[in-house]
Amino acid sequence: MKEVVRFLVNVVSVVSTAYILPGCHIDNLWTALVVSAVLGLLNFFVKPILLFFSIPVTIITLGLFLFVINGFTVWLTHKLVPGFTIDSFGWAILFSIVMTIIISISESILGLKKKREED
Numbered sequence: 001m002k003e004v005v006r007f008l009v010n011v012v013s014v015v016s017t018a019y020i021l022p023g024c025h026i027d028n029l030w031t032a033l034v035v036s037a038v039l040g041l042l043n044f045f046v047k048p049i050l051l052f053f054s055i056p057v058t059i060i061t062l063g064l065f066l067f068v069i070n071g072f073t074v075w076l077t078h079k080l081v082p083g084f085t086i087d088s089f090g091w092a093i094l095f096s097i098v099m100t101i102i103i104s105i106s107e108s109i110l111g112l113k114k115k116r117e118e119d
Contacts, residue, residue, distance in 0.1 A: 006112060010036040013102040018084075020098060023091030027083035035077055035084045042073045070096035 014035050018026040026032050050069050051058070058065045071093030078086040086092050107113045 007036060009103060009106045013099050013106065016102050017095055017099045021091060021095060023087035024095050025085045031081065031083035034081050038077045038081055042076060047073055067093050
């Protein structure tokens with residue numbers, strides 16, 4: 001059940017972030033559901049590979065390259081999901097930052113952070 005709640009938190013954060021940022025657009029709620037699912041899949045399958053191959057660059061930039069990797073996953077989602085548009089790669093990086101902040105606040109309010117740490 002808590003995984004469903006986390007997925008819904010992700011959907012709400014995708015919609016909220018697209019509403020806040022003028023360079024990011026989502027056509028409808030169905031698109032937000034698909035964006036959330038695709039982002040989750042990319043974060044599970046593609047992101048670890050990108051992290052592994054970018055370890056030297058990540059160390060040299062003191063971890064700031066992780067913003068680029070997160071932006072790339074959002075940009076790749078933009079390319080894969082019709083109805084989800086991002087104007088530039090900079091907006092993709094900003095989208096990932098704002099979405100992470102919204103998710104963190106939502107999970108803290110709903111008490112999901114404590115449960116996740118206990119799992």
